[in-house]
Amino acid sequence: MKYDIIVAGLGPAGATAAYELSKKGFKVLALEKQKHPRYKPCGGGLTAKIENILEPDFKSVVERTIYKVNFTFRGSGDTHIKSDHPVVYMVMRDVFDNFLVEKARASGAEIHEQEKVTHVEETKDNVLVTTEKNTYSASLLIGADGVNGIVARSVGLKPKKKTAVLIEGEVNVKETAFNKLCDEILFDFGSVPYGYGWIFPKANHLSLGVGGLKKKIKNPGPYYSEFLLNKNLLNEIESEHKFGYTVPLFNGRSKITSLRTMLAGDAAALVDSFLGEGIYYAVRSGQIAAEVSQEILNGNNTIASYEERIAQEIFSELHYARKIDMVFYSFPKIGYNLLKKHPDFYEQIFDVVSGKAGYKQLWNKMKRKVVIETLPFLSY
Ligand SMILES: Cc1cc2nc3c(=O)[nH]c(=O)nc-3n(C[C@H](O)[C@H](O)[C@H](O)COP(=O)(O)OP(=O)(O)OC[C@H]3O[C@@H](n4cnc5c(N)ncnc54)[C@H](O)[C@@H]3O)c2cc1C
Structure with a gap:
C-alpha cells in the first residue's frame, strides 16, 4: 500500500506534522521506535510563543505557568525579573508528546509504535522506508527522528550542528526548598564552559541540569554536582533520576531536503544555541513540512521550498541566537552583567519569548552595550 507521506519519529516535530497532514485528509503513516508515553530528557520549557502556533488545548498538559526568571552567575547574585504575562509553560515530555501523538491518531494518522526505521531509499517516483518489520x-x-536519527544519514544529509552534552535530573527536594524555587525558572551562567545550569519547576518536582558544548566538556557529570552544591541543593534531595543526552545546536544554514525527504526538528539541528530551545522549532518545522507537503502533493510546489520557508522563518532567527550565545558563553560574566545592569533588556527578552520580537531585535539592542562591557577586558 502506498502512503502520501511517511513521518519517521514521533516527538513534537513528527507528531505535529502527522497531525496537520492527516487533518488535511492525506494518507499518513507515522513510525516511532518507542511506545508513547515515553520519557525524554528535557527541561520541558515551552516559551510563551508556543501559544501562537499550538491550539489552546495544549494547556491541558501544562504543569506550571511561569512569570518569573532568575539569572545567577556561578550559583550566586540572584537577578529576579518578572513579567505581567506568561514567560514559559512547563510540561513533562512524556505527557506533552503523548498528547500530540494522540491528536495525530485521532485525526486519522496510522501510527506504528515500537517500529524502528532502519533504512530509507529514494527513487524518482517514491520513497521506500524500511523498518525492523x-x-x-x-x-x-x-x-523527524531526532538528534541521532537514521533518516538524514540514509539520504545523505548532514545538517551543520554544534553538539551540546547535557545532564538532566528529575529531582524531588524537601518542601521548604521546593517552595523557594517553584514559581520561577533559573539560568546559571558560568557553571559550565560554554553552557549553563538550569532549574525548571514542575508540578511537584524540579527538572534541573547543566549542559555545554561537547568539544569543551567531555563529561558534564562533575559540573552537575557542582551546580547542585552552588545552589545549596545537595542536602535537600529526597530522590533523583539523572539522564545524559545530546542536543544538536544550530550552526549555520545547511541542506535539510533531498529528493523526497524533509528534515524537521532536531533531525535538522533546529535548536536555538542561546537557550537550547528546540521544542518550538520542532513543532513549527513540523507544521511547515506539512504545509509544503500539501502543496507538493497538489502539484503546486517543489521540495526546495521547504528549505526556503525554514530559512526565512527559522534559520534567520537561529542565526541571531548564535551571535548572542557567543557573548554569553564565551564571556559568561559579561553576559550576566549585561542582564544585571540593563533592566531594559528584560522587556526585550520577554518580547522574544512571547514571539512579539525576534533575536535580531534583541541582538541589535545588545550589541553596543556588549562592546562597552567588553572594552575593559580587551584593554589588558
Ligand atoms: C536535557 C535537555 C533539556 C532540554 N530542555 C529543553 C527545554 O526546556 N525547552 C526546549 O524547547 N527544548 C529543550 N531541549 C531540546 C528538545 O528536547 C528537543 O529540541 C526536542 O525534543 C526536539 O523534538 P523532535 O521532535 O525534533 O525530536 P525528539 O523529541 O528527539 O523526537 C524524536 C523521536 O524520534 C524517535 N526515533 C528516533 N529514531 C527513530 C527511528 N530510527 N525510527 C523511528 N523513530 C525514531 C524517538 O524515539 C523520538 O520519539 C532539551 C534537550 C535536552 C537533551
Missing part, C-alpha cells in the same frame, strides 16, 4: 512506500518522507 516491513518496507513502506510513500510520495514524501518527513525525517
Whole structure:
C-alpha cells in the first residue's frame, strides 16, 4: 500500500506534522521506535510563543505557568525579573508528546509504535522506508527522528550542528526548598564552559541540569554536582533520576531536503544555541513540512521550498541566537552583567519569548552595550 507521506519519529516535530497532514485528509503513516508515553530528557520549557502556533488545548498538559526568571552567575547574585504575562509553560515530555501523538491518531494518522526505521531509499517516483518489520512506500518522507536519527544519514544529509552534552535530573527536594524555587525558572551562567545550569519547576518536582558544548566538556557529570552544591541543593534531595543526552545546536544554514525527504526538528539541528530551545522549532518545522507537503502533493510546489520557508522563518532567527550565545558563553560574566545592569533588556527578552520580537531585535539592542562591557577586558 502506498502512503502520501511517511513521518519517521514521533516527538513534537513528527507528531505535529502527522497531525496537520492527516487533518488535511492525506494518507499518513507515522513510525516511532518507542511506545508513547515515553520519557525524554528535557527541561520541558515551552516559551510563551508556543501559544501562537499550538491550539489552546495544549494547556491541558501544562504543569506550571511561569512569570518569573532568575539569572545567577556561578550559583550566586540572584537577578529576579518578572513579567505581567506568561514567560514559559512547563510540561513533562512524556505527557506533552503523548498528547500530540494522540491528536495525530485521532485525526486519522496510522501510527506504528515500537517500529524502528532502519533504512530509507529514494527513487524518482517514491520513497521506500524500511523498518525492523516491513518496507513502506510513500510520495514524501518527513525525517523527524531526532538528534541521532537514521533518516538524514540514509539520504545523505548532514545538517551543520554544534553538539551540546547535557545532564538532566528529575529531582524531588524537601518542601521548604521546593517552595523557594517553584514559581520561577533559573539560568546559571558560568557553571559550565560554554553552557549553563538550569532549574525548571514542575508540578511537584524540579527538572534541573547543566549542559555545554561537547568539544569543551567531555563529561558534564562533575559540573552537575557542582551546580547542585552552588545552589545549596545537595542536602535537600529526597530522590533523583539523572539522564545524559545530546542536543544538536544550530550552526549555520545547511541542506535539510533531498529528493523526497524533509528534515524537521532536531533531525535538522533546529535548536536555538542561546537557550537550547528546540521544542518550538520542532513543532513549527513540523507544521511547515506539512504545509509544503500539501502543496507538493497538489502539484503546486517543489521540495526546495521547504528549505526556503525554514530559512526565512527559522534559520534567520537561529542565526541571531548564535551571535548572542557567543557573548554569553564565551564571556559568561559579561553576559550576566549585561542582564544585571540593563533592566531594559528584560522587556526585550520577554518580547522574544512571547514571539512579539525576534533575536535580531534583541541582538541589535545588545550589541553596543556588549562592546562597552567588553572594552575593559580587551584593554589588558
Ligand atoms: C536535557 C535537555 C533539556 C532540554 N530542555 C529543553 C527545554 O526546556 N525547552 C526546549 O524547547 N527544548 C529543550 N531541549 C531540546 C528538545 O528536547 C528537543 O529540541 C526536542 O525534543 C526536539 O523534538 P523532535 O521532535 O525534533 O525530536 P525528539 O523529541 O528527539 O523526537 C524524536 C523521536 O524520534 C524517535 N526515533 C528516533 N529514531 C527513530 C527511528 N530510527 N525510527 C523511528 N523513530 C525514531 C524517538 O524515539 C523520538 O520519539 C532539551 C534537550 C535536552 C537533551
